[in-house]
Amino acid sequence: MDLAFTPEEQKFADQVRAFVKANLPADVRDKVKNGKHLGRDDYMRWQQALGKKGWLVYTWPKKHGGPGFTPAQRYIFENICAEEYAPGIIPFGTKMVGPVxxxxxxxxxxxxxxxxxxxxxxxxxxxYSEPGSGSDLASLRTKAEKDGDHYIVNGSKTWNTMGHWADWIFCLVRTDPKAKPQEGISFLLIDMKTPGITVKPIIMADGGHEVNEVFFDNVKVPVANLVGKENEGWTCAKFLLANERLGIAAVPQSKRGVEALKDIARAEQDNGRPLIENKSFAEKIADLEIQVTALEYTELRVLSSMAHGGQPGPEVSGLKIRGSEIQQRLTELTMEAVGEYSAPYLPGLLWQGTNEAPVGPEYAHLAAPRYFNTRKTTIYGGSNEIQKGIISKMVLGL
Amino acid sequence: MDLSLSDEQKQLQEQAERFVRDKYAFDARRKIAATERGWLPENWAQFAELGWLGMSFSEEDGGYGGGPIETMIVMEQFGKGLVLEPFLPTVVLGGGMIARSGSKAQKEALLAPMIEGKKQFALAWLERQSRYNLADVSLKATKEGAGWSLSGHKGVVYNAASADHIIVLARTAGSAREPKGLTLFIVDGKAKGLSRRDYPTQDALRASELTFDKVSVGADAVLGKVDEGFAVVEDGVDRAIVALCAEATGCMDAINAATLEYIKTRKQFGVPIGKFQVLQHRMVDCFTNAQEARSMTLMASLKIDDKDPVVRAKAASGAKVQIGKSGKFCGQSAVQMHGGMGVTDELSVSHYFKRLTMIDLMFGNQQHHLTRYSNLAMAA
Amino acid sequence: MDLALKPEHKAFADEVRDFARKNLSPATREKTFSGKHFDRDDHVVWQQALGRQGWLAYTWPKKYGGPGWGVTERFLFENVLAEEGAPRIIPFGVKMVGPVxxxxxxDEQKERFLPGIRSSEVSxxxxYSEPGAGSDLANLRTRAVREGDHYIVNGQKTWTSYAHWGDWIFCLVRTNTEAKAQEGISFLLIDMKTPGVTVRPIIMLDGAHAVNDVFLDNVKVPVANLIGKENEGWTCAKFLLANERLGIAEVPASKRGVGMLRAIATDSLRDDPSMAEKIADVDLQVQALEMSELRALSTMALGGAPGPEVSTLKVRGSEIQQRIAELAMEAVGEYAAPYQPGMLFHDTNETPVGPDHAPPAAPRYFNMRKTSIYGGSTEIQKNIVSKMVLGL
Structure with missing residues (x-):
């Protein structure tokens, strides 16, 4: 056991940093640094640069075209990308459907x-989710009926993130309505341009549009788009969810977030002194930083055991729980630091990228919307209640 | 010791409940929030007609002789409906401060018309650097003939755009953050040299940044005494806090009721999710938190007229700590138990959550008031 | 609405304070403020003094020999006694079996048992609890079989506080094994001197002996000791539990605890705002609980039994007691580590290691974990509120 990086790992770190500095577009970096919303093109430019380097699918094994990083390399790569204000990699292709x-x-x-x-x-x-199937995912009702070489898909999906930008969607659909809930489900890839698909925005509490409902009205999907066997899609679904939970802890982003919070606490005044000198507030930041460290080392332990051959087990649910709580706490403390200047609501600046000047400092108007928006982290990817249910059953045997 | 409402108070409660039911259905509120003003003049006229604008003022001042309990009753219902009319800045803050510290002429010119619904107020105390320190004021008022000239900046001034008069906390003497040397001025909302940047807030209220560029006012614009404004504004804010706490208890009742209803009807795994013990216990914790919030609000409402300013300050801060804690717990829990629906704009729950969040930040958050209470308790 | 006290209430509070100062032994008072354990005499001598004054059964209506006080008098009585360092009144007689x-x-039972409770001549x-019936109380298995004018009782009770001091025990026993769990239970009074009753101490994690196992081996109990009807004891049980939950919030003792906490921490407080703020926070929690209790009492004064919502008072009250103990230990720091049983249980001239308030700090913290477990655990209380108040 050794916490220190080897000379080779050190060299790798330098290489990653040099790459990010050379290839991350300055405007994208700026948006991430200032907490602004990114457009499709912002993500694409960065991801394509990573793609050319072969690093976009950094979690994939070599034989499928991944770089075959060791756990230490993954750790270094994720942390440096976060430190350098790279946008988070959109997981739906690289971390979800790709491995499936x-x-x-x-x-x-x-x-x-x-x-x-x-x-x-x-x-x-x-x-995945449907209006009637949230935590109880297996109760999904979107139907796919075989018709020659095609499935005819009818139903609706919800909480579909960034579907308005997507070319393809991977879906869980019911192919056998008579079987037990988990047993009649299939995993289907659908081209978003197929006739019969409609995307309807859902507006969030902070006024933003990032998720959608997707409606399927007699959508014709070739049988060749079925992944795995018909009615065995639940196996893919579970595999994907466990993978999803691993990255969802967002440790590097939270580490970066703690630093950003400290910057804000240095800039904000409290009785004529920087807020960071307020003992109660400084202790809250310290407490959060310790939580992040605990999570980081837990994640490292999991990664390390995976490196010795193993799929992420149900204990990764614990990472998701703590990671999401930490993300929320971070936004809560940021809002606390900003104080009453969190109150102004400036949707133009927030969503449309207008030239409207902020009220107060640049970071102020983002504080409350982020706090509101981040409530989602304990709900999505399997709510924390569901994660605890999984640990209770699968790890503790209760 | 008696904790029951009088018959008149019960009637007031029913009246306020009826107003919220009739005028503040969720969609109706959404429409009001989208108007330019952000509130409805016809509702304000109704408040005047019902006597709510004058209920907490003495008969001598043209009011109806009520007090903090009446304010509590109405504010609680306003919280249930997320009412947008500027009752807090106009009546509780502005009206209250004028009634307690204003001259006879000021009361006649401002308070009487306010009670009739013809004038609105705003309090401008916060500045960019102030955080929650009421004495951290750098906007300067300098002598100019018989009157004064005001220059500087004020931030997040609720209701400034609709206010006929803005009560401005300015430094007339002393150094930065010194409580002594602060003076309150009543400034015409359309005064020359006063410019505004208006914006909506996260919870659909209206506020503004104000810039004062040599705004001239007469000597009669001083509210209370020159250099002695701090005690007036501190007391005014403490009373506003207690009213705000009552609003928050109403919000908590409403958000808890919505969540309870949701977990009784939303089905997953073949049963209403309220059948799961984790959610049951969290719902019970919400219920308990709201109970405690109500208890502390009641305590503060009963003590806020105490003669001893330390008793008043401890009551206000104590209640604000509880409201911060309970409001956050109920708000976050409600969103969590609603799942994805809780973070959408579509249901009322996110709107209550946003209001509860902003209430915590207003006039000092939970941490600020815990520190203040702790210091007061140790000094005792 | 009004929080102010009327002149007659102020006079009443003075009278109670005066009484406490004259009748509470200085040694007992000292134990309260130093966190030592009380022995039987501390409780009995004090309770008998209250009994002579007619105040021990202070929650009882006049017609059963109580003083018939209103909400305000009760509130003042409890608070003044706590401030004066009186031990809490042991509830099993006056607050539990008495009202049952x-x-x-x-009438016979009232005449026979109530005077001894009022005077504290009888402990x-x-x-209630059994090894297999804790949270699931209705699962109890202690059997009472009718034989002529007697019941023959066999079984075991546990967590019996002060059984080693007790003259009598009130028991829930199963009189019908065929009926549904709640429907075959009866409420029985048993003289502890009856042959076949054995008491075995359970030593707690802080070394204290307050609770016991009670074994009942062919104990012969007259049928005249049955309260209410046979097989309807669950009604008594529920009534008693709701009463228990009201007082169990222990607000006056927690108020005293906050004061003691400030005194313990006073040297370091000025340098340590976060400790001061933690104390301020629990201080406010106590105030919120007190107002909630007053609101509940005020509703009850308008005619109403304590409803299921008093469960929340018990939950919060126990959390607060635990928090106060936790902060006291935090204030003591590493000097909480030395285990000094002599300082806890006996009168001794030994000088403590560390400050005077150090020896009880950790034991008290350990011991107070019980508060969220006894009287119906926090989890059970939440189940009650969930079902009875929220309808879930």
């Missing part, structure tokens, strides 16, 4: 879909 |  395809897909599917994911030429989104 | 007897008992203890 190379694990459960056939050769034709691998040949067709993996390259565009690796290079970020195609934008994917996820079709 | 005057509500469900027959009572509670036989």
């Amino acid at each position: 395809i190379y694990t459960f897909g056939n050769e034709e599917q691998k040949a067709k879909y993996l390259d565009p994911i690796r290079l970020s030429t195609v934008w994917w989104c996820q079709g | 007897i005057y509500t469900f008992g027959n 009572w203890c509670q036989g």
